[in-house]
Amino acid sequence: MKASETKILIVDDEPTVIAMFSVWLRKQELTCYSADSVVEAMAILKEHHVDLVITDIFMPGATGVDLLKWCKQTEREIPFIFITGTLDAEFVTQALNLGAKHLLPKPVTRNELVELVQEQIALIETDEKKREDDNQIKSELSDVRKKYIDEVAEKEVLFMAVIDSLAQAVSARDSYTHNHNRSVADYAVKVGMAMGLEEDVLTKLHIAGRLHDIGKIGVPEAILQKNGPLTDEEYDMMKQHPAVGSDILRTLPNFEDILDIVLYHHERYDGYGYPRGLVGEDIPLLARITAVCDAWDAMTSDRVYRKKLPVKEARKRIIEGAGTQLDAKVVKVFLTVIE
Ligand SMILES: [Fe+2]
Incomplete structure (x- = not known):
């Protein structure tokens, strides 16, 4: 997967954070979408394929954890990186239990974010490669199985024809x-x-x-x-x-x-x-x-x-x-x- 093909959704109610993160990540040739609320993030996720979500936890209305829950419920298996100003124990536990990949405390530095995102992209690529290999193996196995079934069926037909010929010889x-x-x-x-x-x-x-x-x-x-x-x-x-x-x-x-x-x-x-x-x-x-x-x-x-x-x-x-x-x-x- 090329860097530009990796799509990242940044969710934060602070426009400056979105602007900063977008600049940092676009410099890595990554494609970024942005949303200033969970509702807007959901709309983007419904419309586009997204590989990674970077989201603030506390925003007016629904939280970043709610967004992760919604993704799970709608079978969107997307890795999440949470950014938060306060490390509220309840939210941290909930987020980790739901499979959040990382929690970055604010303020986030450029290096921290870029490094973490690169790490996640490498993991996504590994998963994707594994999935492709699995699919390839499944498809090859299915071809071999089909060929085997066809051959067995053909042999059975031939075998029964021989049986009939033998029976015919007596009759x-x-x-x-x-x-x-x-x-x-x-x-x-x-x-x-x-x-x-x-x-x-x-x-x-x-x-x-x-x-x-x-x-x-x-x-x-x-x-x-x-x-x-x-x-x-x-x-x-x-x-x-x-x-x-x-x-x-x-x-x-x-x-x-x-x-x-x-x-x-x-x-x-x-x-x-x-x-x-x-x-x-x-x-x-x-x-x-x-x-x-x-x-x-x-x-x-x-x-x-x-x-x-x-x-x-x-x-x-x-x-x-x-x-x-x-x-x-x-x-x-x-x-x-x-x-
Ligand atoms: Fe007999």
Whole structure:
């Protein structure tokens, strides 16, 4: 800030003081405004930017301390230098409590005033520089953050497109699977929401719902499309799909929970499921949720080997499966979701 850009307001009811101070400060190439009362000072402060106020304390009408109070109330953070003939303790305390920078007793010499004003200007410049640096840092941080958010959003879109392509690869071989994957994903997210799960967990449920049968890509089409019961050998092949699916997805980063859902979605609560025969809560919660949604959608969709069950019958079977095939706590929540 150039000296001439620094604006000082001198407030005093004695014209000689104003004239003297103005001459001293203008010689320093500072810009000076003057007011002979607090009311006039307020009018100037409303109209102009002022960097520093030099004011008498006692003047007819309002005091210099009143002017400082008004500045605080109107959020004008301007440093004040007070000039006073009498050091009234009450006013001095009030002024200092309000953040007055200095109190100069009258008579004020030229050197005293100029030195003090220069000191204040240096402080103002330091503050201004700090504010500019802070703003610069804030603006740079905001740019970096925006770029990061954009990049993450772009990666998420790309990632979901890859997930969809993978899901599509399965449904190209088995038309049932396409809608089934979407339905399981939707139900699983609704159950997760009803259970109060966090948003990142719901995302995992959604992705796993779309991909839980990805391993069917390794099951011959003749078995997938077979219009009738599977032989033991065929059923054994079908039972490979959770393990095949989790192997396919194993290389994806941060997919551990999703792999668990894919691998364990055919486990049964009573331990008679596959591939591991896990029992009860040893089966990950997200896999237990997906199992209920999977069972429901399988029963309420047409398959090549049978027609879909009426909703009432499917509901009855889900309730019958609670505690044996399915986790009863998840079934309870699921029933509220389908209501
Ligand atoms: Fe499955």
